[in-house]
Amino acid sequence: MSNGNTSINVLLVDDHPLVTEGIGACLETWDNITIVGTAATGAQAIEKATALKPDIILMDINLPDMTGLEATRQIKQQTPDARIMILSMHDNREYVVSAIEGGASGYILKDVSSAEVATAIEAVYRGGTYFSAEVSRSLASPPDTPKTDSILTTRENDVITELARGNTNKMIARNLDISERTVETHRKNIKRKLKIGTTAGLTRYAMENGLLS
Amino acid sequence: MSNGNTSINVLLVDDHPLVTEGIGACLETWDNITIVGTAATGAQAIEKATALKPDIILMDINLPDMTGLEATRQIKQQTPDARIMILSMHDNREYVVSAIEGGASGYILKDVSSAEVATAIEAVYRGGTYFSAEVSRSLASPPDTPKTDSILTTRENDVITELARGNTNKMIARNLDISERTVETHRKNIKRKLKIGTTAGLTRYAMENGLLS
DNA sequence: GAGAATATACCCAGTAATGGGTATCTATAC
């Protein structure tokens, strides 16, 4: 990648000097990346972000005084143009979403190569966002709705789904090709099993359990 | 970025020759990117993905025979290691999520610079995922529940909330210190305004509009 | 074979809700 680059100034934030030095040494082998500073706490990071005005801040999540996410939020508040990438062991969705919402432009797992980190830095420097592959997968897939392992029978699930869609017993009977009395009976059984006494309650249950997809 | 690169072979998929040629010309100015082929349809893309084995496939969403997302899915099925980036005018969340779920490693808007595209290509080539900034923001933030600004009156909101909690008209009357007849009237007005005919429907509405917090 | 679960269907007397109205009072805007 040699199409006219200037040096990207990077501030490294991590409370482990071994990590800071290790990553710093690796990145400095890339001829358009310069490590302009390091910080071991969130407060230091915030201070040096202002003082050094780095192009990119590489932020660990676990800092002794505050989370990297909180430091990110504060830095983005005082310097909205700051480009912050999170470096983390964790790929869980909540962290990733919080990081993006807090203004982070990247989220990299610590198990990737320094080449990938360097590429990520350049990608973010150019205005995009970068995520390790596992991270973006967890971002795209919300946690499954907990489907109860269902105390309702197949037919009862049919009936509650119909009911929650607003169908009368008469309509449900027609839709499921059974008698209205059967619908009533299923309805009674559903209420007894779920200990829910009203149509509104059953509707809520159906929604909360993903029966209305 | 000159730390030991080989050339990245790129297949361009777009049904507009101007786009294909334009992007192709821009990318070829980067000395580690080679355009090894172009395709104007999904079927061609699938065929050339197998024949040319490019490192990266740059896929437009709108193709004449199938969506770029569908072509992506099929290519990933036959070549799971293929790295596909979507090129699109659209930053909407459904497309982005579907692209990731279909196996895409990147999603770039067509309004970004060729430098950003080249960087994205390299980022994806190295194993990460890349998104234009606007795209990752829409990915992190599910659409706000549309809170209607509210065609229901204050009292009507009270009643629908009570109703969705499963209270009978009698109970609602007691809770709100009004007559049952008034509850019925409010209920009629709510249904008319929302064009929703059933308790189940109103319950769903209440849930979807955050009235049951 | 016995028992349980599921699906189907019915009865009874009662409650709950409905659509289509009507009406009054108060507050606000013009």
Next chain:
DNA sequence: GTATAGATACCCATTACTGGGTATATTCTC
């Protein structure tokens, strides 16, 4: 003063649903 909106309340005939049952047939498990 007039018109409108919101809150309150009512009437009527009807539909929808309910709790507490009862029952039969089928399938599966022990």
